[in-house]
Amino acid sequence: MPFIKFSQSERRRISLFFICLAVALGAWLFFALSNSYVYQARTVVRFVNFPQNKAFHSLQSDTVKLQIEGTGWQLLFSKMRINPRSVDIDLKDLNKQTFINLSDQLGYINRQFSSTQKIVYVQPDTLYFDFSSRAIKKVPVELVSDIKFVKQYGISDDVKINPSYVTVTGPKEDLSKITVWKTDTLTAKNISRSISSKLAFKHPSMANINIYPSYADVKIPVEEFTEKMVEVTIKVQNNRNYQDVKLLPEKAKIRFMTALSNYSKIDRDYFEVVVDLDNWTQKSYNQLPLKIAKFPDFCRLISIEPQAVDFIIQK
Known part of the structure; x- marks a missing residue:
């Protein structure tokens, strides 16, 4: 199919036509949108x-x-x-x-x-x-936090929130669904010292719910942690039919991190390690795995040795 060839003057007239058409469309669009x-x-x-x-x-x-x-x-x-x-x-x-x-x-x-x-x-x-009718209810405050500590540091004691309860008012059926009231998120990074902050409470999700007060003072004790080890005698649970169960070994070594101020206070009495004899009588385990039944708050477990023990049953 042969191409149609235009002269230079014809090409100028075609170009001018499309320019005028574009200007006209632009003007129409401008006035229409105005x-x-x-x-x-x-x-x-x-x-x-x-x-x-x-x-x-x-x-x-x-x-x-x-x-x-x-x-x-x-x-x-x-x-x-x-x-x-x-x-x-x-x-x-x-x-x-x-x-x-x-x-x-x-x-x-x-x-x-x-x-x-x-x-x-x-x-x-x-x-x-x-x-x-409006009802009144007091609910405990729950801290929401996202805190990143410097290595070897952490929370060393109970977090103190004042007030620890808020007064919530609203319809009784709505209050029955409320068990705690959360704070806004406390965000902090590279923390190596205690934190004191004033936090607002979460805004009610329903317009007919009110809380008092609106803010809480939060104090978080932070200390450096160090490693410690204690030996704890292992106890036997669910021994219902046997005169004696001898464990090999009889003690477990627990390694954990604790705050420097608590180092001298934390001893073996703060821990309890147990084995469950049902793991042998009901599940036929050849060794009894250790389970930590008691562990102090604000300490961090590193390891427990051994993780399972042999045993001898005396009927």
Whole structure:
């Protein structure tokens, strides 16, 4: 098939045509995107101004759909343009009714967004709530931490949290599911000294749950650790039918790391090593494996020798 050859002037006219077409399309697109449109975006609801002396359950999802009036440019980039990512809903009217009409709060909602965006409708238009009397419960505090220590260092004693309990208020059925209240994560690296920190508590996942207080003081004692070894007599468990069980050897050597301040305090009385005779009578083991039944807090096990012992049964 022969190629169509254009003269130089014809090529210039074709190039000029496509340039004009591109300019025209660009101008049309610019003016089209500059017009106003209504588009939709989903956002998360945050409740403020909770009703006093009432606990409540929201009867719908924690997200709403916003109808936003804006330019085509905003429509094109709607996912990036929604700011903030959540919308505050005022609950003061729940002191006298069991629902919130979002149409009455459009002015309040619009003040939370950019002046170039106008919220014209919220779906659902009405939020309904189920009420119950508020209950009070005290639950222990649980520290959440991610601490990396310098080699040979570690926690040497009980972690102190003040307060050790928080007061939680909310619906009784929700409080029954709460057994502890966690702190925010305490993150620290290369630690070689004791830690003192003020930590906030985790924010309630449900809007109708409140906690008091909001912060806790945390003190974590940190010391250098050193190695120590003790010999412990091995005890026999579940010897129900035999007069005597002789173990070979009769003692175990436990190597562990302990804080320098505890070195002289930790002795064999802090440990208990046992063997279970059921491993022979029920499982036919030829040797009895050792198990540590008692081990001091804030020590770190290195090894136990031997890991299993021979035995002689006297009927």
